[in-house]
Amino acid sequence: xxxxxxxxxxxxxxxxxxxxxxxxxxxxxxxxxxxxxxxxxxxxxxxxxxxxxxxxxxxxxxxxxxxxxxxxxxxxxxxxxxxxxxxxxxxxxxxxxxxxxxxxxxxxxxxxxxxxxxxxxxxxxxxxxxxxxxxxxxxxxxxxxxxxxxxxxxxxxxxxxxxxxxxxxxxxxxxxxxxxxxxxxxxxxxxxxxxxxxxxxxxxxxxxxxxxxxxxxxxxxxxxxxxxxxxxxxxxxxxxxxxxxxxxx
Amino acid sequence: xxxxxxxxxxxxxxxxxxxxxxxxxxxxxxxxxxxxxxxxxxxxxxxxxxxxxxxxxxxxxxxxxxxxxxxxxxxxxxxxxxxxxxxxxxxxxxxxxxxxxxxxxxxxxxxxxxxxxxxxxxxxxxxxxxxxxxxxxxxxxxxxxxxxxxxxxxxxxxxxxxxxxxxxxxxxxxxxxxxxxxxxxxxxxxxxxxxxxxxxxxxxxxxxxxxxxxxxxxxxxxxxxxxxxxxxxxxxxxxxxxxxxxxxxxxxxxxxxxxxxxxxxxxxxxxxxxxxxxxxxxxxxxxxxxxxxxxxxxxxxxxxxxxxxxxxxxx
Numbered sequence: 001x002x003x004x005x006x007x008x009x010x011x012x013x014x015x016x017x018x019x020x021x022x023x024x025x026x027x028x029x030x031x032x033x034x035x036x037x038x039x040x041x042x043x044x045x046x047x048x049x050x051x052x053x054x055x056x057x058x059x060x061x062x063x064x065x066x067x068x069x070x071x072x073x074x075x076x077x078x079x080x081x082x083x084x085x086x087x088x089x090x091x092x093x094x095x096x097x098x099x100x101x102x103x104x105x106x107x108x109x110x111x112x113x114x115x116x117x118x119x120x121x122x123x124x125x126x127x128x129x130x131x132x133x134x135x136x137x138x139x140x141x142x143x144x145x146x147x148x149x150x151x152x153x154x155x156x157x158x159x160x161x162x163x164x165x166x167x168x169x170x171x172x173x174x175x176x177x178x179x180x181x182x183x184x185x186x187x188x189x190x191x192x193x194x195x196x197x198x199x200x201x202x203x204x205x206x207x208x209x210x211x212x213x214x215x216x217x218x219x220x221x222x223x224x225x226x227x228x229x230x231x232x233x234x235x236x237x238x239x240x241x242x243x244x245x246x247x248x249x
Numbered sequence: 250x251x252x253x254x255x256x257x258x259x260x261x262x263x264x265x266x267x268x269x270x271x272x273x274x275x276x277x278x279x280x281x282x283x284x285x286x287x288x289x290x291x292x293x294x295x296x297x298x299x300x301x302x303x304x305x306x307x308x309x310x311x312x313x314x315x316x317x318x319x320x321x322x323x324x325x326x327x328x329x330x331x332x333x334x335x336x337x338x339x340x341x342x343x344x345x346x347x348x349x350x351x352x353x354x355x356x357x358x359x360x361x362x363x364x365x366x367x368x369x370x371x372x373x374x375x376x377x378x379x380x381x382x383x384x385x386x387x388x389x390x391x392x393x394x395x396x397x398x399x400x401x402x403x404x405x406x407x408x409x410x411x412x413x414x415x416x417x418x419x420x421x422x423x424x425x426x427x428x429x430x431x432x433x434x435x436x437x438x439x440x441x442x443x444x445x446x447x448x449x450x451x452x453x454x455x456x457x458x459x460x461x462x463x464x465x466x467x468x469x470x471x472x473x474x475x476x477x478x479x480x481x482x483x484x485x486x487x488x489x490x491x492x493x494x495x496x497x498x499x500x501x502x503x504x505x506x507x508x509x510x511x512x513x514x515x516x517x518x519x520x521x522x523x524x525x526x527x528x529x530x531x532x533x534x535x536x537x538x539x540x541x542x543x544x545x546x547x548x549x550x551x552x553x554x555x556x557x558x559x560x561x562x563x564x
Contacts, residue, residue, distance in 0.1 A: 003326045019463075029475070053478050061475035063558055065457075068467025075472060076463055080558060089386060095320035095330035114319055117312020119485065120329055123250070126387035126455070128482040128555030137312025194462045197455050200386050200554065208462055 002094040004087065005103040012106040012178035013144055014084050014205035015164065016187050020212045021171035024064050024077030028163035028172060032060040032081075032142075035162035039147045041112065045135040057131045059142040060163055067211075076211055079172070081163070082129035082142035083196065083204030084108050090121035090130060099139075106178070106205060107146060112138045126200040149174070177205050250388065251488040252548035255310040260378060261407070261537075261544050263303030263336075264400065267371035268408020269296035270343060274368035276412075277346075277356040281422045288420045289350035295415050296408070297343060304336055328384050332377035339370035375404045382547075387554045389454035389564055395444045399437070403540060406430070406437040410510060410536050414529040417517070424525050427518035431511050434536060438507040441543060445499060448550070453563035460557035471560040486553035489561075495550050498542055506539020 036059055037044040046056030060081040067074050084101075088108050091099045098115035101108050110121075110130075115138040122130040122139060130141045145161035148154060158165055164174045175184035184207075187193065193207035273292050276282045282292075308314040321337070323330040346367045349360025356364065379400030382391045409430040416422050457471075458464025479487070490498075513532030517525045552564040 002323045024473075026475075055478060055480060055484075058476075058480070061480075063461075063471065063475050064473035065461055065463060065469050066472045067461075067463040067469050072467070074463075074466050076461075076466075078461055078463075080475075092326040093329060093381075093384070095323050095327045095333060096316070097319070097323050114316065115313070116316045116320060118310075118320070118329065119312075120327075120381070122481070122485060123553070124385055124387055126460075126554035128486065128553075128558055131481045132312070132485070134312075134481075196462055197460050197554065197557075199455055199459060210462065210465060 002091050002097050002099055004091060004101055007103070008086070008101075008106065009104050010178045011104065011176050012084075012086070012205045013149070013175070014106070014177045014184070014207070015081070015144075015161070016173040016175070016177075016184045016193060016207045016209060017079055018171040018173070018187075018191075018209040019076050019078060020191075020209060021169045022062075022077040022079060023169050023171075024062055025168065026062045027166050027168060028079055029058060029060040029062050031162045031166035033058055035145065035148065036143070039145070040143045041110070041140045043136075044140065045133050047134065055134075057133050057140050059131070059140070072214075072216060074211055079163070080127065080129075081206075082108060082144075083127055083202070083206040084142075084144060086203035086205060088202055089124040089126075093120045093124040095120070105176075107144045108141070109143055109146070110139050110141055112136070112140075115139055126197055126202065127204075144174075177207065250548045250551045250553055251485050252545045253310055255306050257541065257544045257548070259303045259307040260400070261303075261540050262299045262306070264375055264378070264404035265407035265411055265537075266296045266299030266301075266303060267339070267375050268404035268406070269299070269412040270339075270346075270371040270408070271368040271405060272409045272412045274346070274364040276416070276422065276426075277350070277361060277364045280356070281426060282416055282420060284350045284354045284356050285420075286351050286354060288416065289347060289354075291415055291419050292412060293343075293347045293351065295411060297340075297347070299411075300336070300339075328377055328380040332374060332381060335370065335374040335377050339367065339374050342366035342370055371404075372401065375401055388551050389554070390448040390451065390551050393444060393447055393451070395440055395447065399440050399444060402433065402437040402440055403543075406433040407536060407540055409433050410514065410529070410533045413514075413517075414526070414533045417526040417529045421521060421525065424518045424521050427514045427525065427529065431514035431518070434507065434514065435511050438503060442503075455554050455557060456563045457557045457561065460554065471558075474559060482555050483559060486555045487559060488549060489552075489556075490546075490549040495546060498546050502539050502542040502546065504539070505535050506543060509535035510539070 044057040048054050063078045065076050065078055067076055091101050096114050096116055098111045099121050117137040119132055130139050133140050149159050160174045164172045173184050175182045177184055188207045191209040193209050195204045282288055308317045320330055320333045324334045342363045345363035349355050376397055379397035383396040385391055413430050457469040461469055463469045510532035513528045517528035554564050
């Protein structure tokens with residue numbers, strides 16, 4: 001059924017991604033690929049992987065943006081994956097019922113056995129979260145690691161999505177965003193977590209925590225050269241003055 | 250958006266076929282053509298031939314064409330599914346209409362009703378096609394109110410031009426019908442022109458700033474893409490056409506699709522016999538080329554919200 005659940009459960013599993021902490025190492029994307037190419041939607045086919053023009057299915061992509069100008073500009077690393085929206089257009093456009101939103105926890109999934117590979121769901125998603133597997137002829141997407149999060153064979157600490165378990169900076173958090181008292185909901189509350197492109201009306205479940213504000217720099221003309229300018233004497237240390245003169249020669 | 254040839258062929262061919270069925274019902278209701286096996290065979294071969302070829306071609310771009318039948322199941326939520334259901338249902342009255350016309354050679358009573366139901370089913374199917382695109386919020390320009398009417402009026406223009414030409418060759422109707430076709434073609438391009446004006450003037454719906462939420466810091470630009478070569482999203486949604494090419498192609502579409510066929514059909518209505526048929530044939534050929542350019546542009550010009558993550562500023 002590609003109609004959305006009439007009585008969606010209270011549970012809304014999702015991710016909270018801290019853009020203040022993310023260092024852009026791509027470990028989440030790589031571990032996602034590693035786990036999921038053997039998981040629920042396996043394989044995540046790569047074509048021409050060692051050629052000039054490789055292409056492959058990934059559920060998680062890490063972009064890097066520049067935001068703002070001049071001294072107050074920021075470089076922000078930005079992981080992007082399925083947001084498991086509350087009103088996902090990708091689900092309702094599906095003509096076969098292959099795309100669905102789980103009533104129990106809100107995870108958006110694709111049934112690879114009934115997907116006809118028409119690609120309309122990927123057109124309907126404003127977030128570019130779905131990637132078509134040309135070799136398999138079906139659409140694939142983030143499953144929130146359904147084969148990890150409820151997997152009794154894994155130690156409890158590993159029952160989180162692969163991207164969350166691997167993040168060396170702890171920039172990724174997994175939990176129930178439908179529960180206002182959950183750790184993730186509190187993080188969103190404290191840090192002003194926000195939705196991507198709310199104007200699309202999909203009500204994403206995943207939230208992003210904005211980079212923390214920094215003191216506004218007034219030295220707008222500061223350049224790298226200014227900072228490395230040799231200290232011209234008067235440092236208070238004869239040794240340092242000598243080093244400065246020696247290095248300035 | 251990537252302009253896939255299978256989808257362009259499907260929307261233009263099936264659109265013309267369904268438009269032709271509408272005109273055939275009008276001709277039957279007004280007694281413009283005589284119901285003979287010969288006229289019926291020719292008209293249904295063209296109309297249902299185009300519809301069927303279009304529907305079949307739409308399965309070519311599927312990853313699993315053998316599962317296409319599953320697409321009839323989700324008509325409650327999906328316009329693509331509704332289009333599939335409507336397309337198949339339309340065959341029922343269409344085949345009855347054909348039976349009356351070709352076998353019993355009549356437009357009387359129930360056979361005419363079959364024709365009218367065929368026309369309605371054809372219009373519903375084309376409207377569903379338009380709604381597939383018009384319902385995609387991720388491609389804001391496609392949600393324009395003119396999109397569905399444009400699909401309908403282009404189906405009527407191309408179908409009318411085609412079926413008038415077929416009859417002009419085998420069993421000429423009153424040549425004045427060519428003027429109705431000319432008016433429909435002019436109306437189609439007028440509406441398309443309005444669409445182009447509207448999408449050029451439309452305010453952006455989403456921006457790189459809103460897509461990333463980093464507008465709170467300032468202007469957002471892509472510093473480093475996540476991957477060094479294209480992925481599926483960039484191939485499918487990232488197709489961009491230079492603005493100057495788009496402007497030139499719009500002029501080409503208007504010249505081929507309007508500037509040639511409208512005078513051709515106006516003139517066709519003034520004459521009769523071979524001259525009318527020749528003018529109509531020239532008009533329909535140019536119109537087909539113009540509509541193919543128009544449909545290619547419909548996809549190529551449309552910007553998808555996902556492209557905002559890859560360096561597009563606004564959609």
